Amino acid sequence: MTEWRLLITWAIETAMRRGEIAAMRWEHLDRRARVLLLPETKNGTPRRVPLSVAALAVLDGLPRRIDGRVWGMRPDSISQAFERVCEASGIEGLTFHDPRRRLGV
Numbered sequence: 001m002t003e004w005r006l007l008i009t010w011a012i013e014t015a016m017r018r019g020e021i022a023a024m025r026w027e028h029l030d031r032r033a034r035v036l037l038l039p040e041t042k043n044g045t046p047r048r049v050p051l052s053v054a055a056l057a058v059l060d061g062l063p064r065r066i067d068g069r070v071w072g073m074r075p076d077s078i079s080q081a082f083e084r085v086c087e088a089s090g091i092e093g094l095t096f097h098d099p100r101r102r103l104g105v
Contacts, residue, residue, distance in 0.1 A: 004081060006058045007071060011096065013055040017042060018078045018096055024070035029059070 011021060020038050028037040034056065035048045065072060073081070082096040 003062070003071075004085060006061050007078065008082070008085075010055060010058045013052050013058065014049050016049060018075045022071060022073060022075045022078060025068050026064065026070055027068060029070075031056070 007021065010016070011018075014036070016038070020041065023038075023040065024036065028039065030037070034051045036051060037046065037048055039046045041047055059070070062070065071078075079096050086092070086094050
């Protein structure tokens with residue numbers, strides 16, 4: 001599975017914001033408890049994201065980076081790549097943030 005497919009699956013499974021995804025670090029993952037700690041969030045309050053089996057499978061498909069980050073991209077890069085994927089697929093009017101809206105978060 002390509003990294004972009006994994007990232008999109010991750011976003012859908014966790015309903016995380018693109019900035020939260022870009023800032024993810026392996027050290028914040030607690031596999032046993034199946035949660036990811038987000039020490040910095042948009043509203044300034046740390047939170048724990050419960051992880052589904054599918055979300056954990058996404059992490060299993062990723063290589064470990066030397067810098068400790070989970071994803072090697074900035075928030076704006078995530079949006080730009082998502083737009084290119086949608087364009088290549090003939091999808092119009094969809095943004096990276098839309099799955100969060102549909103989930104009401």
